[in-house]
Amino acid sequence: MAGSNRPVPIDASHLHTCIEVLASIGWQEEGGLRRPVYSAAWVRAREKLAGWMRAAGLEVREDAVGNLFGRLRGEDDSRTILTGSHLDTVPLGGKYDGALGILAGLVALQALHEQAGRPRRSLEVVALCEEEGSRFPAHYWGTRAMLGLIEADELKRLRDDQDVTIAEAMRTAGFPPERYREAIRHDLEAFLELHIEQGRILFEERIDVGIVQAIVGLHQRSISVAGRADHAGTTPMDLRRDALQGAAQMAGEIARLVEQEGRPAVVTLGKWEVRPGAVNVVPETVHFSVDLRHPDEATKQRLASAIWSCCQAIAQVRGLEVSSDILSDSLPSNMNSVLQSALIRAAETCGVRWRAMPSGAGHDSQEMARRLPTAMLFVPSVEGRSHSPAEYTPPEDAARGASVLATVLYGLAY
């Protein structure tokens, strides 16, 4: 797929202005963005984007679920190389998550159109809908619609916190839900997504871009520990079956196991429930969550079973009962190796520092990779801040990433 290489420069201040203008749509007084899918702010943001796409010389189109496209038609118009990211945000999210990938794609296509004219192959930028699942539990909705991965019953089953179904919300926004299958695409040749890292590795190491090798697999389980409630004053320590002391020891051991494994393995025990939850009662039951991520499936499974074995061993020593439910277990998603090499060449052509890395967060790209060659490019997040109004990527860093994106698209499409 690789064609000729030359750096395609991007105007940093133009990209930065677009980011600020788009972020003004749905920005809340308390700080942070609210742009849930099919909301008024989401509709206005799309109108703004469509205007910019037209001004950049792109043909604008939307699909049946609300993905918005700007197309730069190639001499061979039968296939499409797609770039972009998601337009929705988490509640009180930042200006860059998703939006930067759309705008980088937009300015990249604009620069290519201006500097190199008509491509051999068609290029398209997309603003995808409902990646975050911040209104409906419908992660990667726009991407799944394009790939034919939406199940018919989701339309009426998925509800927001006002009890509105996704079908009703679509209709209100002007998208008849029964037409959702018209969004399916058969012409996609590749997908390239630029995204903020949302972590602090590039920022700490002062590296310009990250080239993603794989998006981690996720293993989530809940662990329940049961002991016996007793009087906090009259029960000697050696006669207790304290569920919390057992669970705390498990937590310490789980952290030790994963720390010993080293980067990029991560584990988070973020949700705890202690019963009966009284100051003067020995805890009877504890439920806690485990969120384990790794880009290598065999390592993820090995760690998951080591975690469960250590919980069982600790429970046995302390006379506690332990049980566990697996809440989800997803495979890592490998990025396409040919596209990774093309990104590395583009980064070197642009003279930027790059490193290969996994993605610890989920992205539309993990779904795209199930059906078509896909690759991701990260730009630094200052102090790793994300899903927060504090999210920031300096204009020069954003433009360097967009330039690498434009350069790889040049190589693929011209």
Ligand SMILES: [Zn+2]
């Ligand atoms: Zn995102």
